[in-house]
Amino acid sequence: MKNTQVTTNEPLNETACKLNQNKLSDKKKLTCTKLPQPGTSQGNCPLDGAMVSVAAITDVAHLIHGAVACTHNPWATHGSLSSGSQLYKTAFTTDFGENNVIFGGEKKLYKAILDVAQRYKPAAIFVYATCITALIGDDINSVCKLAAQKINIPVIYVNSPGFLGSKNLGNHIGNETLLKYVIGTAEPEFTTPFDINIVGEYNVAGDLWNVLPLFNKLGIRVLSKITGDARYQEICYAHRAKLNVVICSNVVLPMAQTMKELYGIPYIEESFFGIENLNHCLRNIAATLGDKYLQQRTERLIAKENAALNIALAPYRARLKGKRIILCTGGVKIWSIILAAKDLGMEVIATTNAKTTEEEKAKIKQYLGQDGIVLHEATPQALLQVLKETKADVLISGTGSKYTALKAQIPFLDVNHERHHAYAGYIGLLELARELYEALYSPVWEQVTKPAPWDEKISYFV
Template identity: 65%
Template structure:
């Protein structure tokens, strides 16, 4: 898949995006402006986005063609879990040096692919270009084709150098690689009327398993997972599903829209966070599949699960009711976690809108109400100001913001991809409530909010004025 300007414009123009559909005249179907700026890679570059989307394919080898730092700086930072193969946990890189930059790295890449295939026998090899290899002009498409012919193992080029755009754009480029080289290349042993695909769910901390169990209870088969706990072969026959369920906002929207165009598979966008969203997800999936018996079973399952959940959450809701929260994350979590917090009786007073689409922002406005604040700046100073102004009891954010919470002397809950606790589905809701309760009521906060020992000593040592003594005697 060559990256051309027309391909870039195609990926930045999403016919399934509600924001695009609301445009009129010449503005309709016009590509979104996503010109990368120098230094903007801190928030995630296209290479990072492509790896995030594809590395959770657990039985494939993922080979980074570039300097070792490109692989080492981001490898293993996402807590995607596997129920089987663990090859995806091993990082592979061609480790280009100055000589390779001068003379080219294609031969080194070819040898690396052969070595990976010979030593590890992966079901497929994904090869990622980087800024360096794109700038020196290495043709990874040709190398991958030659290596695939030699080994008999699929070798998929992923042309997503970091400088080409944002992390979200890298997600889409990864989706294009799957569409061009993987989806539709094999057939399943059998199909059922209740086959679905999950798109944009990465099984962080194993939370996807909480939801898959619910589908299994209803007789719904998850044919392919793209890509959390995914297998290469199941993605090959993902085109035989009856419905695509898209998670994670618009990261892989191009996969959903193009699979609808090519294979006639409808798609819906859902969230697994919070009671209401989980209920809505199950109902919408059952309705889209069009099986009356399935819809009846779905209502019965929802009634059973919510009844058990109400019992499990009762003590947490009592303790967490009225607690004020600042939420600082991105994408789908910027609104889906609001729903989960509301289910627990908590009040989200502010949330971030970074990496959020126009649809995400519309949902945020609806959930927060008129008094809620939508944060666009990414500075700790702004966060501290909002926490103080809104008298927040807690900060829910990514790991790098925990020090902001400590500075404000308020509890912190890690919500991003590096976390170790699953929060999706009904079981995840109980886990989230438990983590919130333990964070808010930890005895450490009583200690850190007390004056320091030397501050107490200084106040005791200060001389008392004679007027105050006379006043006390009087």
């Protein structure tokens, strides 16, 4: 069994990975590689990160080899949706107990794999290591290989125990697992000159479904979705695409770079949020595929969609114009939402720069302008301070910051994995405008900003 530290370092040595320690002259330990520190808040762990990258594959069983508590976060907080199989929504675990810690859990894992295969008939089974099973030395990889021979379906080991580091590291490990054991293991029935992969889009709240119809209208086939609303088989033949469209560049750019080196697939970094971003994305895909008729169809589609969207957005733009936003999210969503806000006539006045590449940080500074504020930490204290100083109108963040918004008595909008509304595509921008309007003009804010009755000055004299 390969040494865990060697396995951990592999995804960090990718050519395109900004976390590659060989590139850092000062040997600074970046977030992805920092080991957990006792007594400090670390955020989500590598197990959660790996499941973000892998667990959106809908027709496979995801089995966590560890305590039942480890199943909560991956399944309870990720809003990836499926148009078909719902098997990925079932939480499988070996439910590790004290006896398993003492005597080992390899036999229990083997039986669990066979039971899941018999009862649910998955296309494949992904088995995830956790802190407990990694620490006691269970040979999970060997068990997976033995079980795969017995049940005759792929059983794939994901080596992502929580003590390795951060959620970002787990993302890299999950992607590396797909590259090693899934991509390139099957062939599609046929290929076309316009086959693309969408990489790093997880169909949160149905984002992907807002974009796929656009590709269908253009005659572009999405060969593989990695991994939102994906089936196992389509991931297997992702290596036959003509282009990788990278959406979440911070965690999947190394994957796209590796596919370019192994299979010669070029890649482009794009976003589906906002009019300007989506227009650029469609044009760039058409230009990269190199067909002039496709480019002509793309221009006609963009003109038609933009005209219809501008009409639908007009009443919202009138009410949202000039409203000021503080944005607290991560990765590609930061600069994407800055541009989407401009499409609505709004202004992002402050944002974090978490989980971003150096190129994305440059984009954020450019789009914010000279007066924009970049927060290097998003603690409640820091957010409350900047909310007070800037007198912003709305906080756009994940659910972890909603109580901060309530303390500041300002509207809040969730844009992370837990949300229930799709904001990608042209339709998604209209939905974003509608949600922002409802948040900003809810009558509750007029009520909560009034003084309490017992704080009002009451005159007892006429």
